Amino acid sequence: MKPFTLSRRRVQLILANYFVGYLFVYPMLIGLLYSLLEPLGIKHLQPILENAVYLWVFAITVTAAWPLLKEHLQRFRRNRRTIIKSSLTRYVQMWLVMYGLNLAIILITGLSSSQNQDTVVQQLTQSPLQIMLVTCVFAPIVEETVFRGAVFTTLRSRTCFRNAALISGFLFGLLHVFTSLLSGNFSDCIFILVYGTMGYLLCAAEEENQTLLSPLFMHGLNNLISVVLILL
Incomplete structure (x- = not known):
């Protein structure tokens, strides 16, 4: 099946909104607005600003990628049973691979979890509903649209699967240790292997099923x- 790709302008908007906006500019704006509005005594100001950013990033990403998402949704509807079955099988395979990698990291380095995972655990105890929505809704949709929909699909139209999946997977892995690197925790770099492998396998799911809905589901x-x- 001929790959459906977004226009260059839409891809640039998605990537700029995520890599420049979400990772750098928007957090700085949150800090600035918080310093300006905090004296007013607005309750729950920090989560309000954070949720506003999540909604903005989500809206821009989905709007810019809508032609691709619409096409992939139609592909899913035409063959949903086969795609769901394939996605479940690939999820089990992905879980086993990641479990093995995590176990190897524990045995070799003694590190049991990444800073990214520790942060999620901590935030779940403080704001469970917000973090559940971010983790289970925002992250899958936005990250799959960015890394598989924009990065992988665009690269795949120009090169072989392996090259496109390796680049997409590496960027996906790098994202999940980004905060660690900024704080100087370079020991977390080993987890690029875990998250990068996950990203690669999610690319394989899209390649097999020809729809973004497969890696998004996984x-x-x-x-x-x-x-x-x-x-629990």
């Missing part, structure tokens, strides 16, 4: 199970 299911296990 990503959401993985995060949901992780959150439930943490809360």
Whole structure:
């Protein structure tokens, strides 16, 4: 099937909104607005500003990627049973691979979890509803649209699967240790292997099923199970 790709302008908007806005500019704006509005005594100001950013990033990402999302949704509807079955099988395979990698990291380095995972655990105890929505809804939709929909799909139209998936997977892995690197915690770099492998396997799911709904489903299911296990 001929790959459906977004226009260059839409891809640039998605990438700028996420990599420049979400990771750098919007957090600075939150800090600035908080310093200006905090003296007014507005209750729950910090989560209000954070949720506003989540909604903005989500809206821009989905709007810019809508032609691609619409096409992939139609592909899913035409073959939903086969895609769901394939996605579940690939999820089990992905979980086993990631479990093995995490176990190897524990045995070799003694690190049991990444800073990204520790942060999620901490935030779940403070704002469970907000973090559940961010982890199980925002992250799967936005990250899959960015890393598989914009990055992988665009690269795949120009090169082989392996090259496109490796680049997409590496960027996905780098994202999940980004905060650690900014704080100088370079020991977390080992977890690029775990998250990068996950990203690569999510690319493989899209390649096999020819729809973004497959990795999106797998990503959401993985995060949901992780959150439930943490809360238990």
